[in-house]
Amino acid sequence: MESITGRTRLFAVLGDPVAQVMAPAMMNRLFRERGVDAALIPVEVSPGDLAAVVEGLKRIGNLDGFLVTVPHKLAVCRHADRLSEAARLAGSVNAMRREADGSWSGDNFDGAGFVRGLLGAGHAIAGKRLTLVGAGGAGVAIAAAVLQAGASAVSVVDIDPARAEALAGRLGERWPGLARAASSPDPASDVVVNATPQGLREDDPLPFALDGLCAEAIVADIIMKPAQTRLLREAAARGLRTHPGLPMLNEQIPLYREFFRIP
Amino acid sequence: MESITGRTRLFAVLGDPVAQVMAPAMMNRLFRERGVDAALIPVEVSPGDLAAVVEGLKRIGNLDGFLVTVPHKLAVCRHADRLSEAARLAGSVNAMRREADGSWSGDNFDGAGFVRGLLGAGHAIAGKRLTLVGAGGAGVAIAAAVLQAGASAVSVVDIDPARAEALAGRLGERWPGLARAASSPDPASDVVVNATPQGLREDDPLPFALDGLCAEAIVADIIMKPAQTRLLREAAARGLRTHPGLPMLNEQIPLYREFFRIP
Incomplete structure (x- = not known):
């Protein structure tokens, strides 16, 4: 414009x-x-x-x-x-x-954008175990998309346990046995995703504890601003691999363009 | 921006x-x-x-x-x-x-913008006779503002005679004897204003007949696009003075700025 x-x-x-x-x-x-x-x-x-x-x-x-x-x-x-x-x-x-x-x-397009972003950064999804923290609008979309992309297990964590149970139940109908609700990230996770708004503000608490994740785990955040949330900085400081929020939006731009029929 | x-x-x-x-x-x-x-x-x-x-x-x-x-x-x-x-x-x-x-x-601010625009073009309002064609949203605002600026008479013409009567009646309560409804422009008008949307499209009919206006009359249009409506072109072709629509908006910009508290 x-x-x-x-x-x-x-x-x-x-x-x-x-x-x-x-x-x-x-x-x-x-x-x-x-x-x-x-x-x-x-x-x-x-x-x-x-x-x-x-x-x-x-x-x-x-x-x-x-x-x-x-x-x-x-x-x-x-x-x-x-x-x-x-x-x-x-x-x-x-x-x-x-x-x-x-x-x-x-x-x-949140789920498709997240999956494309993670794959584009060279991280596999098929056969991997993921934990999704935050069963809000973006979280549920990402949970469904990673299962569709071949994830072998998805744990759903939410501050509201009933919301995590409900999402795990819905996913379980479509992908039996692959989704479960949990109160903290699965220690065997290959990827742990923050899909909560915690981290938009610098003084927000961490959305989940980094203790106990395995050394090869990837910590992903879907927050785009700040580009490096406190979660990602602390994960990197512990030697974990990190994946920021911007790729999820970047990968959605061509999808939006097609959806909105922009020439 | x-x-x-x-x-x-x-x-x-x-x-x-x-x-x-x-x-x-x-x-x-x-x-x-x-x-x-x-x-x-x-x-x-x-x-x-x-x-x-x-x-x-x-x-x-x-x-x-x-x-x-x-x-x-x-x-x-x-x-x-x-x-x-x-x-x-x-x-x-x-x-x-x-x-x-x-x-x-x-x-x-339509009325104030129109009055400032007409005065800014060197045309007087105090003591002058005006005809307002179109008693819609802009027309009523202009009618009130020219009376406030000292016009000696305002004729109101509208395709809906009841709407013209209603406006003339309202103006008459505030400025007794100065406003009347009419079916065509007052031939003694110093200024005849088009405040109808007729002229937005090139094939619109003229909002009023130019026959019978006195040779010194000013024909004003509040349409801004096209800048030169057919009304203004035909008035100029007859040797009448014309006043275009853009000054009314130009004069309103500082008023909007103040109203919207733009620094």
């Missing part, structure tokens, strides 16, 4: 907070590079206002779609007229678009 | 259509010049969706205000918690802002 005029098409990213999101910079660069007169704007919306804001955005004629981030990925599902398989499996949406008939479709 | 990030503050302009609006280009230039990380976006919304879209926008945490254009200036009033004197007098709002307590104030 060179400059916004009355003809500019709109996309949005909804979050709370929203100041940290990278999607506007990355998608607006894409629009510029491709000569598309469109802009992606940040939309800060609290959980209590999500329904009103989403229903308002859906009625804006020149708004073609929106991305969804913390903490709205689960709640936004009910505003879609249909869900992709990834979104249904995750029970979580991170992208919505208007179809030609005016209806809205929800999809979720 | 150099580039949009998660920290960018939002403003919007609501209209139907919205492709022709100049406010995004002008306000975004102002933000750039003043180093303010904000963007003004176009929002296309149909009358039936106005309530849902406005109530959604009002709940976006990083959206500080919005402008309103055709055909929503009257209907948007009910979404303001309070109205300025100009907005009350006109029964019409073209700018809304969020106050520190979360409530919303509506104001209308």
Whole structure:
């Protein structure tokens, strides 16, 4: 987007907070590079206002779609007229678009983005054991995607044990015996993923203890800002391998582009 | 606005259509010049969706205000918690802002912008007779503002005679004897203003007949795009003086800046 005029098409990213999101910079660069007169704007919306804001955005004629981030990925599902398989499996949406008939479709590219990012960094997933910390909107999408990519076991940890049980149960229906709820990371994990918002702020507590992980474990974070969270710094200081949050978004940009039908 | 990030503050302009609006280009230039990380976006919304879209926008945490254009200036009033004197007098709002307590104030700068633009072009208003064609959102604001600026008479013409009568009646309460409804421009008018949307499209009919206007009359249009409407071209071809639409917006930019508290 060179400059916004009355003809500019709109996309949005909804979050709370929203100041940290990278999607506007990355998608607006894409629009510029491709000569598309469109802009992606940040939309800060609290959980209590999500329904009103989403229903308002859906009625804006020149708004073609929106991305969804913390903490709205689960709640936004009910505003879609249909869900992709990834979104249904995750029970979580991170992208919505208007179809030609005016209806809205929800999809979720968090899992695919995470898997592509991890593979792209040279780390295997097939046959590996993973622990997913945080069974929120991004966590459930990642858990489903790593199982689809051939992970041999997924442990789900959440501050709310019932939420971890529920996710493990849903995954178990599709991949019997491969998913279980746990109260702390599986010590035999090849990859431990932080999918909680802990780490957005420098003074956040660590999302899980690093003690007891095996020396070859990879500690992954999906937080993009800061790029190096305290979790990743402390893991590196212990000699563990780390995987940052940005690749998950980078790998989603071409998926968003296809989903939003950007030329 | 150099580039949009998660920290960018939002403003919007609501209209139907919205492709022709100049406010995004002008306000975004102002933000750039003043180093303010904000963007003004176009929002296309149909009358039936106005309530849902406005109530959604009002709940976006990083959206500080919005402008309103055709055909929503009257209907948007009910979404303001309070109205300025100009907005009350006109029964019409073209700018809304969020106050520190979360409530919303509506104001209308169309009238002040038009008056400043006409005076700035060297045309007098005090003691002059004006005809206002179009008693919609902008028309009512201009009618009130020219009377406030000392016009000696205002004729109101509208395709809906009842709407013209209603506006003339409201103006008459405040300025007894100076306003009347009419079916065509007062032949003794010093200034005849088009405040209808006729002329946005090249094949629109003229909003009023130019026959019978006196040779010294000024024909003014509030349409900004095209800059030279067919009305203005045909008036100039007859040797009448003309006044285009852009000064009304140009003169409003500093008023918007103050209203939106842009540094």
